[in-house]
Structure formats: structure tokens, C-alpha cells
Amino acid sequence: MDLINLANCNRYDIGIIKEINELNMYDKSCLSGGEVEARLLEMGFIEGARVEVLHLGAFGEEPIAIRINNSNSIIALRKNEASAVLLEKIKND
Amino acid sequence: MTKIINIALVGNPNCGKTALFNSLTGSRQRVANYAGVTVEKKHGYFITPNNTKCTLIDLPGTYSLRSRSPDEKITREVVMDEIKDESKIDLILCIMDATNLSNGLRLILELKQSGKPVIVALNMMDIAKTRGYHYKLDELSKILDCEVVKTVAIKNQGINELLVAIDKAIPNLVQKPHTWSVSDAKGVRQYHAQVAQIIEKIKISEGSPSVWTDRVDNILLHPVFGMLILLVLLFLVFQSVFTFADIPKNFMQDCVDHLKDYVVGLFPGSLFGSLVGNGVIAGVGTVIVFLPQILTISLFIVLLEDTGYMARAAFLMDKIMGSAGLHGKAFIPLLSSFACAIPGIMATRTIENKNDRLVTILISPLMTCSARLPIYTLLISALIPSKTVLGFLSLQGIVMFSLFFIGIIFALLVAFVMKIFFFKGERQPSIMELPSYKIPGLKNVIIELIKPAKMFLKRAGTIIVSISVILWFLSTFPVAPIDAILPAIDYSFVGILGHYLHPIFAPLGFSWQVVAALIPGMAAREVVVSALGTIYALSGTEDAMQNGLGVLISNSWTLAMGASLLVWYIFAPQCASTLAVVKRETNSIKWPIILFSYQIVLAYVMAFLVYNVISILMK
Numbered sequence: 001m002d003l004i005n006l007a008n009c010n011r012y013d014i015g016i017i018k019e020i021n022e023l024n025m026y027d028k029s030c031l032s033g034g035e036v037e038a039r040l041l042e043m044g045f046i047e048g049a050r051v052e053v054l055h056l057g058a059f060g061e062e063p064i065a066i067r068i069n070n071s072n073s074i075i076a077l078r079k080n081e082a083s084a085v086l087l088e089k090i091k092n093d
Numbered sequence: 094m095t096k097i098i099n100i101a102l103v104g105n106p107n108c109g110k111t112a113l114f115n116s117l118t119g120s121r122q123r124v125a126n127y128a129g130v131t132v133e134k135k136h137g138y139f140i141t142p143n144n145t146k147c148t149l150i151d152l153p154g155t156y157s158l159r160s161r162s163p164d165e166k167i168t169r170e171v172v173m174d175e176i177k178d179e180s181k182i183d184l185i186l187c188i189m190d191a192t193n194l195s196n197g198l199r200l201i202l203e204l205k206q207s208g209k210p211v212i213v214a215l216n217m218m219d220i221a222k223t224r225g226y227h228y229k230l231d232e233l234s235k236i237l238d239c240e241v242v243k244t245v246a247i248k249n250q251g252i253n254e255l256l257v258a259i260d261k262a263i264p265n266l267v268q269k270p271h272t273w274s275v276s277d278a279k280g281v282r283q284y285h286a287q288v289a290q291i292i293e294k295i296k297i298s299e300g301s302p303s304v305w306t307d308r309v310d311n312i313l314l315h316p317v318f319g320m321l322i323l324l325v326l327l328f329l330v331f332q333s334v335f336t337f338a339d340i341p342k343n344f345m346q347d348c349v350d351h352l353k354d355y356v357v358g359l360f361p362g363s364l365f366g367s368l369v370g371n372g373v374i375a376g377v378g379t380v381i382v383f384l385p386q387i388l389t390i391s392l393f394i395v396l397l398e399d400t401g402y403m404a405r406a407a408f409l410m411d412k413i414m415g416s417a418g419l420h421g422k423a424f425i426p427l428l429s430s431f432a433c434a435i436p437g438i439m440a441t442r443t444i445e446n447k448n449d450r451l452v453t454i455l456i457s458p459l460m461t462c463s464a465r466l467p468i469y470t471l472l473i474s475a476l477i478p479s480k481t482v483l484g485f486l487s488l489q490g491i492v493m494f495s496l497f498f499i500g501i502i503f504a505l506l507v508a509f510v511m512k513i514f515f516f517k518g519e520r521q522p523s524i525m526e527l528p529s530y531k532i533p534g535l536k537n538v539i540i541e542l543i544k545p546a547k548m549f550l551k552r553a554g555t556i557i558v559s560i561s562v563i564l565w566f567l568s569t570f571p572v573a574p575i576d577a578i579l580p581a582i583d584y585s586f587v588g589i590l591g592h593y594l595h596p597i598f599a600p601l602g603f604s605w606q607v608v609a610a611l612i613p614g615m616a617a618r619e620v621v622v623s624a625l626g627t628i629y630a631l632s633g634t635e636d637a638m639q640n641g642l643g644v645l646i647s648n649s650w651t652l653a654m655g656a657s658l659l660v661w662y663i664f665a666p667q668c669a670s671t672l673a674v675v676k677r678e679t680n681s682i683k684w685p686i687i688l689f690s691y692q693i694v695l696a697y698v699m700a701f702l703v704y705n706v707i708s709i710l711m712k
């Protein structure tokens with residue numbers, strides 16, 4: 001199964017995180033290596049978690065608002081950070 | 094003498110630490126529904142049922158002890174006893190949001206490595222219950238090897254149980270060896286794995302997130318209408334300043350005017366009557382009448398913060414902030430600056446990147462703070478006809494909104510320019526949490542309105558009274574010679590200084606009275622209104638005596654003059670406390686000087702342009 005990038009997801013897409021890797025980012029981060037990855041992990045992103053794209057920013061652009069697993073709070077992030085996250089899309093139910 | 098136990102309150106952002114701090118210590122620290130409300134450590138005290146004195150330290154929220162931003166650094170330093178000369182932490186009270194357990198558990202695993210004893214408060218149990226997040230807590234307590242207490246901080250539930258748990262812990266507070274080290278991505282993944290195992294063991298039911306948060310967000314975060322709603326909301330705030338806040342304001346204005354006439358009438362022709370009437374009452378009275386307006390703005394901001402909309406506003410503005418080179422989170426300090434730039438500047442502590450934070454600090458003073466309302470309202474009411482547009486919008490409200498809007502636009506422009514020339518750097522990551530919506534508690538809203546009201550009245554009673562009295566003296570003495578042709582004030586110190594500095598400001602269209610009022614107005618923005626009140630009252634024109642400042646301005650000022658002063662006040666660095674806070678937060682004298690200089694240049698140039706353009710157009 002092909003992996004898709006969280007930054008390319010549409011609204012209501014649901015997927016399972018397969019990989020969080022800075023090397024996939026659109027623009028290389030200006031932070032020291034591993035830092036963006038650590039921040040994403042800290043905010044709750046983790047391989048195996050289910051994510052759902054809830055909202056897109058103005059005119060369908062960044063930032064995107066997503067839910068991780070079924071936490072009661074929502075995480076907003078810009079596309080460049082989102083591009084570090086690869087998903088396996090699961091059927092939208 | 095028994096030992097005082099030091100307890101640190103640690104947890105993820107927005108999990109209810111400050112709410113719990115307030116319940117335990119009876120304090121009234123700010124509680125609001127977004128991440129990053131608390132940015133300082135705050136001490137509070139309580140006594141346990143067994144009579145042990147405890148110091149409780151409320152801390153900024155954090156996801157880990159890596160301390161990415163200045164506020165998170167404070168938390169790390171306190172928990173790890175990294176600050177010299179401060180008593181060591183004996184016990185960590187770790188709060189977790191029961192509806193977001195995995196983030197909380199990762200932090201607790203990290204906290205346990207500090208070697209300090211930990212007690213867990215599982216907060217937001219009310220929401221957890223209704224949303225179906227159930228866990229085996231005795232199991233959790235066993236796994237973590239510490240007490241776990243259920244709490245609902247805002248309803249004071251579980252506080253007694255928590256106190257009992259603290260009492261139970263006190264006799265055997267032992268520090269185990271410290272094994273913590275900064276974790277990298279690999280380390281965080283390990284915590285994730287551990288937490289997954291724990292949750293597997295304690296889970297009864299998984300729960301489901303708030304449905305109506307999603308429904309409300311479908312409207313408020315709508316890709317097109319979301320932005321529109323934000324604009325309309327802000328617009329309404331400034332409309333209401335001119336519509337419903339105007340009624341109590343006019344009533345207060347009448348009271349002040351009557352009181353002044355009464356007092357001056359009591360001592361006809363005496364200096365004392367003039368001091369009390371023209372100095373104190375004219376000075377303080379002209380400012381105090383703006384209380385309803387300040388409360389209106391504060392009410393809106395408190396509601397935005399307490400419902401959870403604040404983080405949404407930041408979400409909606411992220412793209413625009415990003416194009417000015419700023420962090421999305423930077424919009425929260427900017428919005429807070431509507432009330433006052435000082436909490437806004439403090440709130441920048443949540444911004445990780447040093448340059449981004451500096452730029453945000455430097456532009457916060459351009460936001461229309463509530464201390465600008467008196468001068469804005471005075472000039473707008475005096476110079477703009479109180480018409481309704483489209484049947485329901487007040488024209489004055491529209492002008493007020495435009496002033497605020499100009500502030501935001503210029504703030505972003507200034508940020509953009511600074512980012513290009515002085516703080517080159519790539520775009521920083523911007524990740525933030527949007528909390529689920531909550532209905533604001535009435536008690537909390539009232540507490541948060543009493544605070545600005547108290548502060549405002551205290552300033553009126555201290556700074557403004559003393560400045561008014563000093564100004565009265567300086568505008569009365571030296572007294573005019575017997576054969577004086579000009580009004581007496583022209584011969585006083587204020588008159589002399591005003592006339593002396595007048596040429597500098599003449600290109601902006603300011604009269605010498607305005608120039609004289611700007612000087613005490615450096616202490617605090619609202620003082621300029623009272624200073625104008627005093628100076629004009631003493632200038633002795635019939636108009637000022639009888640009808641008050643507003644009428645005088647509308648009769649004798651041109652639109653160009655008023656507009657120029659308004660524009661001056663959008664940009665000018667007329668607030669000593671802001672400069673002091675910038676110095677403290679940036680830890681250098683350089684930044685307040687830069688702030689002051691760019692603001693004054695901008696103010697001068699813009700006021701000059703506006704004065705001249707309007708003068709030409711009106712010819």
C-alpha cells in the first residue's frame with residue numbers, strides 16, 4: 001500500500017501513521033536534526049496512531065487541524081511540519 | 094518549627110493547573126481555555142488538614158522537560174531545582190487531563206526520573222465521565238507507584254482527597270537519585286511505547302471527543318467564513334464600545350461634571366477650589382468615565398479566551414502571521430494586547446524561537462490597548478458625527494475599528510520588515526493545540542473583569558491624581574502678571590514648555606496645549622486625556638469651563654488636527670511600563686530603545702502625512 005504525506009491529505013481523510021521522518025519534509029527544517037521529529041512526537045504524533053484531518057486553514061491551505069487517536073484536543077500544524085508524517089490512508093467511514 | 098513543604102504543580106498546557114492552584118490556595122490567578130495562559134511561576138500557600146504548611150508553585154504548562162520555549166524553561170528549572178537560592182522542591186503534584194491521558198503520562202514518566210515523590214491529580218473528571226474516558230485508577234496508581242486522585246478543579250471537587258494524599262505523602266518524602274536527561278526523538282518514542290503499555294493495562298473504555306466542538310469548528314474554522322466571522326467579531330467589539338458602553342459612560346460624565354461645578358462653586362474664585370475642581374476632578378474625572386469602555390473590551394477578550402476561541406483565532410491567522418514571518422501562536426499575545434500590551438508581551442514566552450519572540454514583543458505595543466480608548470473615544474466622539482451607517486452600524490465604531498485595524502496592519506508590516514532586514518531566519522515550525530470549547534464560568538468572568546477595573550481605578554487614584562495635581566501646579570504657577578493679555582496658563586511652566594516644544598510638533602498640527610499634554614502622557618496613555626482636561630480647563634475658555642473637553646475639541650479643532658493626534662496615538666511609545674517590561678523580558682536596554690525609536694519615528698511620519706493630506710483635501 002502506498003503511503004501518503006499528511007500535508008497532502010484532504011479534509012476528513014483518516015489514516016494510520018506509518019513513519020515520522022524529517023527527511024520527508026518539503027523544506028529542510030532550520031532546527032537541529034531530530035528536533036522537529038521530537039516536537040511532533042511530544043505533541044502526540046507516533047507511529048501506529050490514527051489521525052483524522054478535521055479542518056484546513058483559510059481557502060483550503062495551511063495550517064491543518066488534526067485529531068490524533070481520539071484525544072479530546074486538536075492539533076494544528078503547518079504543512080511543512082505535517083510533511084514529515086507519512087500515513088497509510090484507511091477508508092473513510 | 095516544622096519544615097514548609099515545597100510543592101510544584103506540573104502538567105501539560107491547559108490541563109487545569111491554575112484552576113487547581115486557585116482551589117488549593119484561594120488565589121485568583123488567570124484561568125482560561127487555551128495553552129500558554131500561565132507564563133510565570135506563581136507562589137501560593139495552604140495548610141494541610143494535619144497542619145503542615147505548604148508552598149505551592151503554579152508553573153507554565155509543558156509537554157516535556159526539554160524546555161523548548163522560555164515558559165517551559167521556567168518549569169524545568171523549578172522542577173529540577175536548577176535555580177540557586179531557591180528552596181528545593183519536595184513534592185511534585187502532576188496534573189493530567191483525563192481526556193488526554195497519553196500526553197500526561199509521558200510527562201509523568203519524565204517527572205518520575207527527577208527522583209522526587211509525585212502525586213497525580215487526574216483532572217477534568219467531569220468531562221471524562223460525560224465523554225466516556227474511563228480508566229482503572231488503582232491500577233494506574235500501582236503502575237506509577239504514586240497516589241492518583243480524581244479532581245474537577247473548577248468545581249473544587251477532589252480537593253479534600255488531594256489534601257489527604259499530600260498529608261499521607263509528607264512523612265516519607267525521599268529524594269531518589271536523579272536519572273533524568275534530555276530526550277531526543279528516540280527517547281520520546283520510548284516514552285510513547287511505555288505509555289501505550291500503561292494505557293492498555295488501565296483502559297476500561299476509550300471515550301470519544303467532544304462532538305459539538307467539531308460542529309462549532311465546522312462553522313468557526315470554515316475555510317472562507319471562518320476569517321469573516323473573526324473579522325465581524327472584532328468589529329462588534331469596537332462597535333459595542335460606542336454603543337452600549339456609551340450609556341454608562343455618559344451617565345458617569347454627567348456626574349463628574351456636576352461634581353466639578355459643585356466643588357468649584359463651593360470655593361468661588363479660590364485657588365483651592367481650582368486645584369480640586371480643575372486639577373483633581375477634571376483630571377481624574379475625564380479618565381474615570383472611560384471605565385465602561387475598558388470593561389467592554391476586557392469582557393470580550395475574557396470571553397474569547399475562556400470559550401477556547403483564542404486558539405482558533407490564532408489558527409485562522411496562522412497563514413497571515415506566517416507571511417509576516419511570525420509563528421502562528423504570535424497572534425495570541427497580539428490579541429491579548431488589546432487589553433494591555435504588558436500581558437501580551439509576557440505571553441510571548443510561549444514562542445520557542447528567540448527572534449520570533451523578539452519581533453512579537455516589538456510589535457505588541459502597536460495593538461490598540463485599552464489605555465488608548467480614552468483618547469480615541471474623546472477624539473472620535475468630538476470629531477466624527479454620531480451617525481448610523483446601513484441602519485445599525487455606528488460610524489464612530491467603524492472609525493474605532495479602523496484605528497485598531499491600522500494598528501494590526503502596521504504591526505504585521507513592521508514584523509515583515511524586521512524579519513527581512515534584521516532577523517533573517519527560516520520559518521519556524523508552528524504546532525499548537527486547539528482545546529475543546531468550554532462555556533465560560535460566570536464567576537471566572539467576573540473575577541477577570543474586576544482585575545482590570547481595580548487596576549484602572551487604582552491608576553486613576555494614584556498616578557493620575559498625582560500627575561493631575563502636579564500638572565495643576567505647573568499650569569498655575571508662576572501666576573500671570575497683572576497686565577497679562579494672554580490666558581494665565583500661557584505664563585505658567587506648562588505654558589512656557591508647551592510653547593517651547595510647540596515648533597517640533599507644529600508640522601503635525603498639534604496645538605501647544607496638546608504638546609504640553611503629551612509630556613505627562615508619557616507616563617501612561619490615559620493621562621493625556623486628563624492632562625488635556627486640566628490644561629484646557631485652566632486655559633479658561635468659556636467653552637471648556639462649561640461644556641467640557643469634548644465640546645471644546647469639536648468646536649475648535651479641525652478634523653486634520655484630531656486625525657493627526659489619533660494616528661500619533663496608534664504608533665507613539667506613550668507608555669513607560671511597556672518599555673520597562675520589554676527591558677525585563679529581553680534582558681537588555683537595547684530593545685526598549687529600539688522599540689521607542691521606531692515607534693516615535695513611525696508616529697511622527699504618519700501623523701505628519703495624515704495631517705497634511707487631510708488639510709489639503711479639506712481645503
Ligand SMILES: Nc1nc2c(ncn2[C@@H]2O[C@H](COP(=O)(O)OP(=O)(O)OP(=O)(O)O)[C@@H](O)[C@H]2O)c(=O)[nH]1
Pocket residue numbers: 104105106107108109110111112113123124125126127128129130131132152153154155216217218219220244245246247248399531
Ligand atoms: N470542565 C472542567 N474544566 C476545567 C477543569 N479544570 C480546568 N478547567 C478549564 O480548563 C481550562 C484551562 O484551565 P487552566 O487552569 O487555565 O489550565 P492551566 O493548566 O493552568 O493552563 P496553562 O497555564 O495554559 O498551562 C479553563 O477553561 C478551565 O476553566 C475541570 O476539572 N473541569
Ligand SMILES: [Mg+2]
Pocket residue numbers: 110111112123124130131152154
Ligand atoms: Mg495556568
